[in-house]
Amino acid sequence: MxxxxxxxxxxxxxxxxxxxxxxxxxxxxxxxxxxxxxxxxxxxxxxxxxxxxxxxxxSYTLTTIPLFVLMSQFIVKSDIVKYLYSLIFITSRGKSAILGVFTVILGGFLGAVSGSASAMSAALGQFAVPELKKHGYGETFAASIAAAAGSLATIIPPSIGLIVYGAITQTSISSLFIGIIIPGIITIVLLSLIVVFIYYKESKKNPTQNTEHGETKRYSTRNYVISAATGILIMVAILGGIYSGIFTPTEAGGVGAFITLIAALILGKVNKEFIASSFKETIKITTMVMMIMIGATIFTRFVTLSRLPQKLIETLGPLLDSPMLIMIILLAIFFVAFMFLEGAAAIVMLVPITLPLAESVGYSPLEFGIIMSVIGTAGLITPPVGISTYAVSGVTRISSNKIFRYTMVYAIFISIFGSAILLLFPELITWLPNSMK
Structure with a gap:
């Protein structure tokens, strides 16, 4: 036919x-x-x-996924997230304007030790929203900050989306993990700026906004020290180990899971239910990703046989002299896809079609994957799906439509400025991977 x-x-x-x-x-x-x-x-x-x-x-590449997912489960179920969040609020000394920024930074930090955007958004929705409300933030604004902060897990290593992308395109997972660091920091800075802007804009309408309304729950110093040390140790072990060449991404996931399990033991959280639920969720998530990858293999083979990428390149041939315009079109396609689909699904469907076009205008698989991931962060908080937004809405019982009014602003800001910076200065992506040993 x-x-x-x-x-x-x-x-x-x-x-x-x-x-x-x-x-x-x-x-x-x-x-x-x-x-x-x-x-x-x-x-x-x-x-x-x-x-x-x-x-x-x-595929050996996919063995990275269950280890990082298991690490994420250990982190959430050992209450390390809760202790770290309480510590951030206490050390901020109740400075309300800074609390939103701390939430964003913490979302990035937790993303680095988890990699699950929905899990981190739900966790921040449980702990961040009540604390922000205590310090004068409107509940919808607070929920939007939690959703945006949680979505950072999709770009801060370890990211399942980046692992899936690497497996499909045969791009080094190590290079992807290291290459996303600077773009991730840029995204955190952009998001922090817009949060501060909105905070001060709303505080002018409501002069009592910066009034402290409650006390942050305090835990033992021991819990704070163990949680903070665990987070720092995991980040150093994973990113440092991969960057220096000591660990492969798979080995780094195993090391991170082991460190987190030891921390959970010291915190006294490990019991039969802890182990059973952690492994159960890990199996569920890993199976889901594996099935998506199998589907991607079959669908990609059809895309190749249909010569769709070649036809797309021929159709857009007159625009090939404008690489920036081509990339804007491709990123717009991904932005819309991430609005409707889960990140891994959008990647496996579109990358086989769009990557050849990106390469034809001079962008490497590494550069394209990183820029696409930043756009994915925006998609996670954009209607009609907005997985991170719905995760926060589910745990806070705040209408997702109300949260979307704020998260749409974040998404547009990140998409326009974040992608523009990376498109104009791709060296920000390639510098660290090129310096790896």
Whole structure:
């Protein structure tokens, strides 16, 4: 069958199955198999299911995922997040204007020791929103800060999205983890600036906003010291180990999980339920990602057979002399995709199509992956899906529509200024990876 007709049929199957409520992994598998069958017949489909799907799931690169997810579960269930947040508020001495910035920075810090945007958003929603409200922040504004801060986990290493991207494009996970550090810091700074601006703008409307309304709950000094030391040690071990070449990303995930488990033991949090629930959630999340990757393998094979990337390059041929315009178009596509889809799903669907075009205008897979991830951060807080926003809404019972009024501002600010900085100065991405041993 003509590939153009097959492409139209696959798009219809994709849309019907997606809006019919199927999981994204099932949507990718079904659409890919239908497309391959229409173009080359049934035998390649059978061979793909028998051989390539196993090769995908057995990839060494993906062993990084369960170890980092397990580390994330240990962190959340050992209450390290809660202790660190309390410590931040106490050391800020109740300076309300700074508290929002501290929340953003803490979101980035916790993202570095977790990697789960939804988990961090939910955790910050539980602990940050009540504390911010005590210090005069409106509950909706406070919830929006928690959602934005939690979304930083998608770009601060370890990031499951970056691992998936690296596996698909065969880009070094180590380079991705190190390359995202400076863009991650830039994103945190931009987000902090807009939070401070909104805070002072609202404080003029409500002069009593900076009045302290309550006391932050205090825990033992021992808990604070152990939690802070654990966070610092994990960051040094993971980022330092990868940067220096001591650890592979997989080994770094194992080291991080081990450090966190020891901290949980010292804090007295480890019991049968702690272990069982941590491994149960790790298996669920890892299985989900593996199924998405299998779906991506099948769907990518169809994309290759359909010659869609080549057709896209031919269609946009007149624009190839304007690399910046091409990149803006591609990033706009990703921004819209992240508004509707979970990050890993958007990556596996679009990267095989868009990366060849990005490479044709001079951007390496490393540069494209990092810039795309920053856009993904904005997508996590943008309607209609906005996973981070819904996570905060779920734990705070604050209307997601109200939270979106603030998070849309953050998303636009990050998308415009964050991507502009990285597009104009790609050296900010490549400098640290190029200096790795």
């Amino acid at each position: 003509e590939s153009s007709i097959a492409l139209i049929i696959v798009l219809v199957v994709f849309a019907l199955s997606l809006f019919g409520g199927m999981n994204i992994s099932s949507v990718l598998i079904l659409s890919g198999m239908v497309g391959i069958y229409l173009i080359v017949g049934i035998d390649p489909v059978i061979n793909l299911v028998q051989v390539d799907t196993f090769s995908t799931a057995a």
